[in-house]
Amino acid sequence: MTTPSAGRPTFAVIDTAALRQNFATLRAAVGPGVAILAVVKADAYGHGAACVAPLFEDAGADYFGVATVEEGVELRAAGVRKPILVLTGIGHRDLGAVREHRLSVAILHREMVRELAEAGQSARLPIHIKVDTGMGRIGVLPAELPALLSEIQEAGTFEVEGVFSHLASAESIERDYSDHQLAVFREVIAVLEAAGTRPRWVHLAKSAAILTRPDTHFTIVRPGIALYGISPFDGDALAATAGLRPVMRLVTQVWQLKAVPAEFPISYGQTFFTRRPSRIATLPIGYADGYSRTLSNRASVLVRGRRAPVVGSVCMDLTMVDVTDIDDVQRGDEVVLWGAQNGAAISVSEVAAWQGTIAYEVLTGVGKRVPRIVE
Numbered sequence: 479m480t481t482p483s484a485g486r487p488t489f490a491v492i493d494t495a496a497l498r499q500n501f502a503t504l505r506a507a508v509g510p511g512v513a514i515l516a517v518v519k520a521d522a523y524g525h526g527a528a529c530v531a532p533l534f535e536d537a538g539a540d541y542f543g544v545a546t547v548e549e550g551v552e553l554r555a556a557g558v559r560k561p562i563l564v565l566t567g568i569g570h571r572d573l574g575a576v577r578e579h580r581l582s583v584a585i586l587h588r589e590m591v592r593e594l595a596e597a598g599q600s601a602r603l604p605i606h607i608k609v610d611t612g613m614g615r616i617g618v619l620p621a622e623l624p625a626l627l628s629e630i631q632e633a634g635t636f637e638v639e640g641v642f643s644h645l646a647s648a649e650s651i652e653r654d655y656s657d658h659q660l661a662v663f664r665e666v667i668a669v670l671e672a673a674g675t676r677p678r679w680v681h682l683a684k685s686a687a688i689l690t691r692p693d694t695h696f697t698i699v700r701p702g703i704a705l706y707g708i709s710p711f712d713g714d715a716l717a718a719t720a721g722l723r724p725v726m727r728l729v730t731q732v733w734q735l736k737a738v739p740a741e742f743p744i745s746y747g748q749t750f751f752t753r754r755p756s757r758i759a760t761l762p763i764g765y766a767d768g769y770s771r772t773l774s775n776r777a778s779v780l781v782r783g784r785r786a787p788v789v790g791s792v793c794m795d796l797t798m799v800d801v802t803d804i805d806d807v808q809r810g811d812e813v814v815l816w817g818a819q820n821g822a823a824i825s826v827s828e829v830a831a832w833q834g835t836i837a838y839e840v841l842t843g844v845g846k847r848v849p850r851i852v853e
């Protein structure tokens with residue numbers, strides 16, 4: 479680890495052995511007959527797609543999922559050869575890049591079919607039809623599917639290689655809503671078959687369903703958060719996540735250490751006053767790095783394997799913690815914002831709970847200026 483004099487010591491440390499282990503765990507969960515589309519959108523959930531995607535490709539990923547054309551282009555630049563699906567659709571101006579970089583495209587509605595057909599294509603564009611089975615987000619409603627299919631067939635410029643949908647509440651122990659979506663999805667497949675369309679890739683399951691609902695696996699599954707070692711569940715279903723290991727540790731070092739008297743105010747707005755003579759450590763990380771201001775006076779960090787509370791407001795670039803109860807803290811000591819240290823750990827899910835959000839937002843919020851260190 480870099481010393482303070484070597485520069486700002488704030489890093490997201492990426493554990494490649496954990497990435498491999500998580501991929502293997504999911505491979506074992508689905509068995510050899512089901513393919514895996516690794517979801518690496520949002521810079522691989524903040525872990526660095528250019529490093530993560532080639533590693534998953536080596537581990538046997540069959541397909542990749544991104545949110546934007548630019549993310550797909552980045553994967554190609556990183557050397558990814560396997561197919562890449564732009565999960566959230568494209569605009570017709572993206573067609574050039576989609577062609578050049580051999581991206582597959584989610585088709586969301588009839589207008590999109592028309593616009594892409596009018597934009598003109600020489601070769602057939604590989605598409606996956608996105609069906610809204612009850613998520614209420616993107617995709618064609620089942621009732622509109624026959625009209626969409628006719629439009630696709632008439633255009634004659636598309637290769638329907640996939641059909642997919644997204645579950646709205648697979649994390650919940652309550653199975654009813656996923657059961658409903660699954661039933662609708664099965665009807666969708668029947669409609670496609672009746673129209674003579676049998677796509678190779680049929681997909682519905684994200685991490686939670688991959689781990690608990692084999693009946694949703696079809697021909698390919700789309701894990702995201704589980705690949706990064708984070709449970710999509712809380713409570714009872716957690717056991718299903720055995721074999722997953724957190725991939726990212728967010729670390730920094732004690733940047734300045736200060737002994738202050740009792741009744742001493744800390745940070746903007748004086749939201750914290752020391753209650754006793756205290757040792758306050760200032761950390762070179764703040765909300766501009768993705769360590770949210772909502773963690774002010776709520777979170778803890780690890781120093782020497784012990785928890786130190788965040789005191790006062792988290793600033794843009796700096797955060798203060800109270801290390802009075804931890805012996806012998808020194809400037810330059812490693813500080814873990816999330817991850818393990820000396821047998822102790824703070825999980826991303828715990829930070830998310832302090833922040834009033836979910837682990838997905840915490841991970842994808844890690845800022846650009848935090849270097850990813852690959853181990």
Ligand SMILES: Cc1ncc(COP(=O)(O)O)c(C=O)c1O
Pocket residue numbers: 517565644683684685686700701702703704710
């Ligand atoms: C369409 C789609 N599929 C799969 C995933 C992966 O979900 P998870 O990270 O819960 O596995 C996402 C994530 O948001 C998604 O939007």
